[in-house]
Amino acid sequence: MKQLIVDYGLLYNRIAILENQTLVELYIEDLNDQSYVGNIYLGKVVNVVKSMSAVFIDIGTGKNAYMPYDDTIKNGMELFVQVTRDPVGEKGATVTTDISISGQYMVLLPKGSEILISKKLDYDEKFQDIKKRIKEKWEFGGIIRTDAKNASFENLEIELHSLIKRWQEIYKQKNRILKERLIHVDYAFEGLIHKEYLPYVDEMILNSKEAYSLFQGENITLYKEPYPIFEHFRVEEQILESLDRYVTLHQGSVITIDETEALTVVDVNSAGFIGSNNKEETFLQVNLAAAKEIARQIRLRNISGIILIDFINMKSKENYKHLQVTLKKYFKMDRSLPKIHGITNLGLMEITRKKNRKSLKTQLLSTCPVCNGAGYYISDTIYYKKFIEKMKILKEHTKNTAFKVYVSDGMLELLSKEIREDISYLEFIEEKLSIDIEVIFDEALEGVSYRTSGK
Numbered sequence: 001m002k003q004l005i006v007d008y009g010l011l012y013n014r015i016a017i018l019e020n021q022t023l024v025e026l027y028i029e030d031l032n033d034q035s036y037v038g039n040i041y042l043g044k045v046v047n048v049v050k051s052m053s054a055v056f057i058d059i060g061t062g063k064n065a066y067m068p069y070d071d072t073i074k075n076g077m078e079l080f081v082q083v084t085r086d087p088v089g090e091k092g093a094t095v096t097t098d099i100s101i102s103g104q105y106m107v108l109l110p111k112g113s114e115i116l117i118s119k120k121l122d123y124d125e126k127f128q129d130i131k132k133r134i135k136e137k138w139e140f141g142g143i144i145r146t147d148a149k150n151a152s153f154e155n156l157e158i159e160l161h162s163l164i165k166r167w168q169e170i171y172k173q174k175n176r177i178l179k180e181r182l183i184h185v186d187y188a189f190e191g192l193i194h195k196e197y198l199p200y201v202d203e204m205i206l207n208s209k210e211a212y213s214l215f216q217g218e219n220i221t222l223y224k225e226p227y228p229i230f231e232h233f234r235v236e237e238q239i240l241e242s243l244d245r246y247v248t249l250h251q252g253s254v255i256t257i258d259e260t261e262a263l264t265v266v267d268v269n270s271a272g273f274i275g276s277n278n279k280e281e282t283f284l285q286v287n288l289a290a291a292k293e294i295a296r297q298i299r300l301r302n303i304s305g306i307i308l309i310d311f312i313n314m315k316s317k318e319n320y321k322h323l324q325v326t327l328k329k330y331f332k333m334d335r336s337l338p339k340i341h342g343i344t345n346l347g348l349m350e351i352t353r354k355k356n357r358k359s360l361k362t363q364l365l366s367t368c369p370v371c372n373g374a375g376y377y378i379s380d381t382i383y384y385k386k387f388i389e390k391m392k393i394l395k396e397h398t399k400n401t402a403f404k405v406y407v408s409d410g411m412l413e414l415l416s417k418e419i420r421e422d423i424s425y426l427e428f429i430e431e432k433l434s435i436d437i438e439v440i441f442d443e444a445l446e447g448v449s450y451r452t453s454g455k
Contacts, residue, residue, distance in 0.1 A: 004197050006206035007229050010388055010432050011419075012381070013189050015197060016235045023238035024296055024333070028363050029189055032419070035357055036061065036083040036093050038102070038186025042173060043081045043095065045073055056092075057081060060181035063092035070097075080174070080183070085355050088362070089261075094355075099170075101163045102186065102195060105148035105156055108163035110171075112141020120146045130156060140164065147199050190214050196335070205229070226396050228389045242300050243364060243378075249293055253286045257297060259361055263306035266294055270312060283312045284319050288326055295330035298338060304355040307338070308348045324349070380414055383448055387415075388429055394452060395435055402436040404453045408445035415439060 003018040011032070017025040029035070043057035046064055053069040059081065067081065081095035101108040115135045121127045127144060130153050134142065138160065148156060166184075173183050190211060198204060203219040206212060207229045212222045223229045230236045241247075247255040248271075256267040268290040270282070294309060314320060324340055327349075331338045338353040366379040394403060407415065415426040423431075430437055445451070 001203075002201040003233070004193070004201040004204040005229060005233050005235060006193065006204065006208075006211070007235075008206065008208035008211060009385065010429070011384060014230065015193065016230065016233070017197065017201065018233065018235070019333075021234070022296070023235055023242070023300060025299055026235075026239065026242075026302075026360060027192075027357070028360075030363075035086055037086055037356055038083065039182060040080060040082050040099060040170060040184040040186070041065075041095070041181045042183055043079050043181060045075055045077045045079065048073060048075055057095060058181070059083075059093065059095065061087070061093065063087055063090075065093045065095045066091070067095050067097070078174070080170070082186075086358055088358065099167075101167055103159045103163050104195060104199075105145055105151045105159050106163065107143040107145065108160065108167060109141035109143065110167050113139070114141050116141075116143045118144060118146040118148075121149060134160065138164070140167075200335075205233075226393060228393075231389070239360075239364070240382075242297070242360060247293060247297060249289050251286075251289060253290060255290055255293060255297070257301070257303075259301075259303060259359065263308060264303050266297075266307065266309045268294075268309070268311050280315060280319065283314050284316075284322070287311045287314070287319075287323050291323060291327040292330050295327060295334065295338075298351075298353060299334045299336075301360045302357060303359055304336070304353045307351040307353060308344070309351065310348055313347060380417070383411070383414055384425060387411075387450070388433075390452065391429060391433055391435065391437070395433060401434065402438070404438045404440060405450050406440050406442040406445065406452075407450040408447060409441065409443075410448035411445070411450045412439065412441055414448060 001020060003021075005016040005018060007014040007016070011030070013029040013031065015025075015027040016023055041059035043059045043065060045055060046058050047056040048054075048069070049056070050069060050071075055067050055069055055073050056064040057067065057079065059065045065081065065083070073079070079097055080099055081097055082099050083093045084096050085094035087093050097111075099110050101110070115131045117127050117131055121144060127148070131144065133153060134156070142160070142163075144156070170184050193204075193215075198215075201219075203221065204215070204217075205221045205223050206215075207223040209222065212220070223232070225232060228236070230239075245256060245258065247257065249255070252271055254269045254271040256269070258265045258267075268287060270286045290311065297303075298307065311323065314323075320343065324342075328340055331340070334353075336354045336356065338351050341350040341352065344350050361376070364379055364381055365376040367373045368375045368377055391403070395401065416424055419425050419428045426437060426439065429435075442451075
């Protein structure tokens with residue numbers, strides 16, 4: 001069973017996909033640092049660097065965006081561009097001039113001329129007919145998505161009208177003098193749920209009354225329990241597990257995952273797994289079990305770019321073929337559709353996965369100032385989230401609105417940080433929860449810790 005668990009918070013909105021209660025995908029929206037992916041900007045070309053095969057474009061976000069070199073683009077030109085990848089570290093966003101406007105059933109491609117059909121619908125005569133009729137009637141290109149399976153031609157036509165109208169509104173901005181370069185926001189949080197998640201799950205459970213009113217369907221439930229929704233469904237626990245470098249499988253074998261700037265390396269080790277007396281058979285069993293978990297971990301951690309997997313060496317070519325077929329089967333569950341490029345000369349399986357949003361590691365772990373990036377520690381995000389949930393539970397269960405919180409020096413520092421100019425996290429939490437918190441330093445507490453009591 002596939003469940004979509006949506007957690008609306010004060011600082012972050014989070015989406016979790018559970019398959020038979022196991023976390024397989026996580027999306028986090030930082031309300032103070034939202035994703036740019038899908039947004040359309042009227043960008044201004046500031047630098048064309050032929051030697052780097054790069055074009056740098058000002059889209060008004062502080063860092064110049066990047067796109068591959070094109071000899072038709074000159075300095076000073078204004079272009080409609082769409083973000084395909086968020087900024088990472090010192091790198092700006094990646095953009096493209098191949099704009100796409102997404103709907104529930106279709107994707108409009110204003111610069112295209114062909115109508116493409118999802119592979120899952122390609123052999124359906126109904127959609128071949130629809131493709132022909134749309135092509136005869138409209139001058140734009142487009143993609144008929146898998147979600148259109150039960151849609152009529154009339155449904156597609158209505159949505160196509162809407163998408164074209166949206167594009168025409170965007171195009172009108174080209175000759176206007178604009179203060180803001182952002183022209184179109186592709187996904188609101190609820191839009192993201194509707195388009196990318198809800199069609200693929202059996203049920204959705206969310207903890208916001210306001211958001212609940214925006215969704216319709218028998219498979220949508222409002223979570224009313226006082227206990228945090230991610231705690232209730234064991235999501236929080238599984239998130240912390242997904243941040244570990246080591247993943248131990250149930251039969252004792254171990255997977256090690258090392259993410260770097262250039263690529264990700266995954267190592268498979270039989271460790272405590274004994275298996276049969278036949279070594280080749282044992283190694284195949286370990287590799288097949290690891291393949292299933294690796295596919296889940298890549299999807300969950302949102303690992304992208306080049307991925308190299310060091311499976312346990314096997315002698316049989318047939319076993320390697322079986323392993324690749326198995327891994328490909330598990331990758332079909334991943335909407336980013338990782339590609340297997342085969343075995344390298346060094347015996348590593350090479351995989352690539354499309355880059356889109358930030359990885360889980362980037363979002364939830366902070367670079368260690370002591371080791372200068374060689375290792376990581378749990379970021380402020382998790383501590384703030386747990387502290388907020390704790391205060392919410394205390395307020396709801398005790399009916400108090402004033403609390404004493406005894407904190408370590410690490411926790412004191414966190415609560416004193418500014419979330420925005422002139423407002424600290426502590427003040428922000430007090431304001432949002434309508435409570436009063438008296439913070440008291442306790443030298444007996446260590447690390448980033450605290451204890452609470454009513455006033």
